[in-house]
Amino acid sequence: MTSFNLGLAQIKTRLGDVRANLDKHLAYIDEAARQGVDVLVFPELSLTGYVLQDLVPTVAHRPTAEDPVFAELLAASKARDMDLVVGFVDEDARSRFFIAAAYVSRGEVVHVHHKVYLPTYTMFHDGRFFAWGDSVRAFDTRFGRFGVLICEDFWHVSAPYLLWLDGADVMLFSNASPGRGLSDEPRPDTARWVEHVLQAYASLFTTFVAHTNKAGYEDGFNFWGGSAVFDPDGLMLAQAPYFDEALTVSRLDLNQLHRTRYSLPLLRDERHALVAREIARITAGAAGARDKGQ
Amino acid sequence: MTDPLNINTDLARRLLVGFLQEEITRVGITRAVIGLSGGIDSALSCFLAAEALGPKNVLAVRMPYRTSAPESLADAQKVIDQLGVQHLTVDITEMAEPLLQRFPEMSNVRRGNIMARTRMIVLYDQSSAFGGLVVGTSNKTEIMLGYSTLFGDSACALNPLGDLYKTQIRQLSRAMGVPASILDKAPSADLWPGQTDEKEMGLTYEGVDRLLYLLVDQRYKPEECIEAGFEAGFVNMVVERIRRNHFKRIMPPIAKVSRRTVGYDFLYLRDWGT
Numbered sequence: 001m002t003s004f005n006l007g008l009a010q011i012k013t014r015l016g017d018v019r020a021n022l023d024k025h026l027a028y029i030d031e032a033a034r035q036g037v038d039v040l041v042f043p044e045l046s047l048t049g050y051v052l053q054d055l056v057p058t059v060a061h062r063p064t065a066e067d068p069v070f071a072e073l074l075a076a077s078k079a080r081d082m083d084l085v086v087g088f089v090d091e092d093a094r095s096r097f098f099i100a101a102a103y104v105s106r107g108e109v110v111h112v113h114h115k116v117y118l119p120t121y122t123m124f125h126d127g128r129f130f131a132w133g134d135s136v137r138a139f140d141t142r143f144g145r146f147g148v149l150i151c152e153d154f155w156h157v158s159a160p161y162l163l164w165l166d167g168a169d170v171m172l173f174s175n176a177s178p179g180r181g182l183s184d185e186p187r188p189d190t191a192r193w194v195e196h197v198l199q200a201y202a203s204l205f206t207t208f209v210a211h212t213n214k215a216g217y218e219d220g221f222n223f224w225g226g227s228a229v230f231d232p233d234g235l236m237l238a239q240a241p242y243f244d245e246a247l248t249v250s251r252l253d254l255n256q257l258h259r260t261r262y263s264l265p266l267l268r269d270e271r272h273a274l275v276a277r278e279i280a281r282i283t284a285g286a287a288g289a290r291d292k293g294q
Numbered sequence: 295m296t297d298p299l300n301i302n303t304d305l306a307r308r309l310l311v312g313f314l315q316e317e318i319t320r321v322g323i324t325r326a327v328i329g330l331s332g333g334i335d336s337a338l339s340c341f342l343a344a345e346a347l348g349p350k351n352v353l354a355v356r357m358p359y360r361t362s363a364p365e366s367l368a369d370a371q372k373v374i375d376q377l378g379v380q381h382l383t384v385d386i387t388e389m390a391e392p393l394l395q396r397f398p399e400m401s402n403v404r405r406g407n408i409m410a411r412t413r414m415i416v417l418y419d420q421s422s423a424f425g426g427l428v429v430g431t432s433n434k435t436e437i438m439l440g441y442s443t444l445f446g447d448s449a450c451a452l453n454p455l456g457d458l459y460k461t462q463i464r465q466l467s468r469a470m471g472v473p474a475s476i477l478d479k480a481p482s483a484d485l486w487p488g489q490t491d492e493k494e495m496g497l498t499y500e501g502v503d504r505l506l507y508l509l510v511d512q513r514y515k516p517e518e519c520i521e522a523g524f525e526a527g528f529v530n531m532v533v534e535r536i537r538r539n540h541f542k543r544i545m546p547p548i549a550k551v552s553r554r555t556v557g558y559d560f561l562y563l564r565d566w567g568t
Contacts, residue, residue, distance in 0.1 A: 012316075014567070014568060015563060015565045015566055015567065015568060016566055016567055017567055017568075049565075051563050053561035053562055053563065054559075054560065054561045054562055055562065055566065179309070182301050182302070182305065182306060182309075182457075182462075183296075183298065183300070183301065183302065184296055184297075184300040184301060184302050185302055185305075186302050186304065186305055187305065188305070216316060217312065217313055217316045217317055217565075218563055218565050219317070219563045219564050219565050220313070220457075222309055222312065222313065242308075243308060243309075243312060
């Protein structure tokens with residue numbers, strides 16, 4: 001498979017109404033199928049809405065065929081022959097709640113990522129309501145080796161760096177990013193920051209980076225949309241409109257990976273054993289103890 | 295270097311119109327009610343609501359008191375005519391007068407509070423009659439300084455302007471076509487003849503917005519604001535005003551006795567389920 005069609009489903013959600021959000025997912029899957037999409041990525045917590053607070057335990061689901069919500073998503077992925085990334089609240093067997101994203105393909109759950117960085121500052125309260133995920137793993141798909149991160153995960157360079165070393169050639173970021181910072185610029189300050197970061201990762205890791213953000217409002221928060229895809233040269237392949245709901249489709253030519261990486265062999269030359277040694281030294285020393293190394 | 299208080303008015307308009315449109319209609323309502331004073335804040339709220347919902351879905355209510363400046367009524371009429379919104383005039387003199395006369399010695403502040411709260415009663419009654427949500431008109435400068443009447447002019451269902459400083463309100467109002475006579479006049483609560491905001495608070499919006507931007511948005515310490523060139527007495531006055539008026543910005547604290555209490559650990563957005 002040397003290329004595939006990636007769809008970014010930049011949707012609004014109903015806060016805490018999983019049934020309504022599932023119906024919207026199914027409608028977007030239908031439309032994406034008409035447009036020949038192979039992989040469709042929804043935003044963070046796309047089945048529930050973002051600012052859940054005390055709704056968390058009432059909207060949790062398990063990413064299994066027995067779960068009624070996932071049963072419908074799995075069936076849709078099979079019927080449409082489309083891979084999906086969906087955002088949900090995952091409750092584990094011991095009732096810990098995670099912000100999660102599931103990669104679903106042909107009726108199977110291939111991978112589940114739990115958000116590893118929970119922002120708990122300014123307008124964010126993730127760490128109050130959710131448990132911390134504790135792994136960052138790439139995984140194989142029929143289109144190549146992918147990685148999934150959620151929102152704050154990719155504000156820490158270590159998370160995409162780990163995906164890169166673990167073999168991810170396509171990084172899929174799902175997000176619920178509230179716009180903030182109004183200046184004389186035509187886009188919110190947040191959009192500028194996120195777009196810089198995405199472009200930097202695509203360039204430095206010579207990989208595809210796709211970002212699906214939410215649209216719409218939750219109380220006074222606006223979610224600015226602007227979902228985008230960057231190629232291994234750091235070029236923007238496609239971008240959804242700011243603020244509005246949209247399905248944005250672009251074709252990812254995976255041959256770009258070898259073209260870029262031959263002329264810019266950052267991956268070949270990356271010295272991760274050196275990194276591992278230095279991290280081990282730092283973690284063992286005073287700085288590591290100070291930073292707890294959680 | 296660009297002025298940090300300058301805003302992209304196209305973006306602000308997009309954000310605030312979208313906010314009103316989505317946050318009103320998602321609760322199953324299509325209409326809005328706004329108290330139109332003739333001042334810049336309520337004019338801007340009315341422009342935004344008319345764009346969000348359509349002018350026929352907006353009811354602008356003028357609520358003069360017998361001492362209100364006639365220009366206020368005329369300026370409000372300009373907004374009504376320009377937008378084509380629905381409108382109603384309810385003179386509050388007859389409502390407020392019995393209470394005002396019962397306590398003839400009362401201060402201007404008490405009198406002003408009674409007028410503001412009387413207008414709130416009219417607006418919320420029209421909210422029910424018209425089937426529209428009351429759209430707020432308080433800006434960030436007055437919210438920070440506490441220059442408002444609790445349960446009076448600050449009462450609303452949702453507020454599109456509360457994160458814009460007064461100087462930013464002026465930029466957006468100009469861009470949206472608010473009438474020039476409203477843009478150019480000195481801001482006033484018009485609670486007694488000759489009153490202006492700046493005279494009453496002893497400051498200028500231009501100056502205080504720059505200070506508030508550093509204190510609030512940029513998290514400067516007061517001493518850093520003084521180092522940045524603001525006069526120490528002014529900085530201390532503003533810092534104290536912000537602190538002293540915080541009670542107007544929060545819901546009344548509930549005495550916690552149970553295991554789960556509204557405001558502390560019973561936490562949901564207004565948009566719950568919508």
